Structures are given as C-alpha cells and as structure tokens.
Amino acid sequence: MENENFIYCLEAVPDVDSVKATNVVQILEDIALTQGISSIYKTCDTIEGLEESLNALLYDDHHFQDYEIIYLVFPGEINNILINDYYYSIEEIAELFEGQMTGKIIHFSNLKVLDLTDEECQYFLDVTGARAISGYGFQSDSLSSAFTIDRLFFSLFYQNDDIKEVVEKMFQKQYKLCKLLDFRLYY
Template sequence: MDQDKFIFCLEAVEDVEIETTTQTLENLEELAFNQGITSIHKTCDTIEGLEESLQALLYDDHNFKDYEIIYLVMPGGANSICLNNYYYSFEEIAELFEGKLKGKILHFANTKLVDLTLDEAQYFLDVTGASAVSGYGTTNTQFSSQTLDNVFFNLCQDEDDLRTIVEDLHHKQYAMCKLLDFRLYY
C-alpha cells in the first residue's frame, strides 16, 4: 500500500469552540489504525473557517502534495454546502478553492447530496484544478457512507486511474454504491 497519500477532512460542526469527538474522527482514527491511511481532521462552523483550514493546509503543511483526498463532511443540497445555516453554491466553493486543488479528489460524505450537471462539474474542476469530485446522489440518513468512503479511500491509495477505482468500488460494494448512489465527476 502506498502510504504517501493522505486524507484531509473538513467537518462542519455547530460550534468549533466546543471540543467533541465526532463519528467521522473516530472513523478516520480507525482507518489509520486498520489500513494505515493517514489523515488530518479539522472542524469548521463558517465559510471563513473552511477557507482558513484550507489555507493552513496549502501554505503551512509541507506534505500538501501528499493529500490526495479532500474529504468534506457537511450538510447541503445538490449544488451547495451549508455552514452555520448559510448555503454556499458549488460556484462559490470553486472560487474559494480556485487553483488550489490541483490533482486532488474532493469527496463529500452522504451528509450532503452531490447532484451536479455536467457543466457545473466541469466548471468546478476547471476552476479548482481538482482531478475529480465525488459523493452520493442520496442523503440516506439510515446509512452512513463511512463504510463506502473507507473502501473508496483505500482504492485511491492503490490505484491512480479513476475509472478503475470506480469499477473496483462497484465490484466490491455494488449494493452500497447503488443504495447511496455513488457519483464521481472527472
């Protein structure tokens, strides 16, 4: 396993001043322990906090090139994220990340629906430089996407070809992919 690829997770919380161990953090710790996939977990409660966390990663972390996946765990709609009851469109997020995600996969947990038109997806990829945007076509509250997220992250460690990753993901977890409607735009 190539252990030089990391995950940077930004999770929306109600208040960053209140320290809490979230299910996402526990999952990432388990992923590191069981599969050796290193990650950084940060919380944010505002768009400024999101931007600040990304800026710190970009300019202060000398291993940024090793972060293959930017994992966003936050609520929102088909074409938006929600922080502190404010909605930000994918276009606004693209401008926030302009040119900063070269070669990265931006992956959303199923706390938010990812339903982009081809034009919206292409705009986001062109503006940010990301290699892909992935997530789920359903916000199924009965099933967390964490299990499928973990399989996806593991496949990304071993494979660089996005088509192969998606094919392998569907082969290994077909029922979950269909249930959560896994999507990847590249």
C-alpha cells in the same frame, strides 16, 4: 522514506469550540490503524473557518502535495453545503478553492446530494484544478457513507490511482451499497 497516504478532512460542526469527537474522527482513526491512511482533520463552523483551514493546508502544511483526497463532510442540499445556517453553492466552493486543488480528488460525504450537470462539473474542475469530484445522489443522516463506501473508496484509491478502475472495483465489492447511496464520480 516510505510513501504515506493522506486524507485532508474538513467537517462542518455547530461549534468548533465543542470538544466532542464526531463519528468521522473515530472512522479516520480506524482508517489510519487498519488501512494505513493518515489524515488531518479540521472542523469549521463558519465559511471563514473553512477558508482558514484551507489556507493552513495550502500554506503551512509542507505535506500538502501528499494529500490526494480532500474529504468534505458537510450537510446541505443538492450541490450546496450548509455552514452556520447559510448555504454555499458548488460554484462558491469552486471559487473558494480556486486554482488550489490541482490533481486532488474532492470527495463529499453523503450528508448532501451531489448532482452536477456537465457544465457544473467542468466549471468546478476548471476553477479548482481538481482531478475529480465525487459524492452521492442519496442523502442520509442515518446511513453514513463514512462507515462503508468512503472507507472503501479511500483504500482502493491508494492501492490504484486509476480513478475509473477504483470505481469499478467499488461497485464489484459493494454494488448494492454503491447503488443505494448512488455513488457519483465526475472527472
């Protein structure tokens, strides 16, 4: 059986019962067609919905080990995500994922700023078991990282899982955009 590349994407939306496909769904579909990277996409509008989606991934999806990237598309402020008008800190997110993300890359879109201290980074990695956490220092609703840098990051990662080399290649290929969005990787 051929090795497949998977992304698990969770996106915060105002109402999960809304049928409207977001830009992220269209981008993930295009990534699957053009880059051969499959994805599972889930939405949530509450922290309980986020927990349910995470539990479904962990306990019901037999391909969980194949998901190397957990892609979180959540608005928010620095080191906080916003779900249903409530902010959750990076520490709360780490506790939610406690011990469940061994070897995974947790990647945040640029709908929120990721600006971790060494202590915050180490806490997140220690609690979750994640291999790395990445995101952006520049937040923008109009300049979405999903259209460009996220796609490049996913593609390069599945070509070469040496995370440092991936970041070097990202900057070689899209230096101006990486600098503009302030791509950050913590490991």
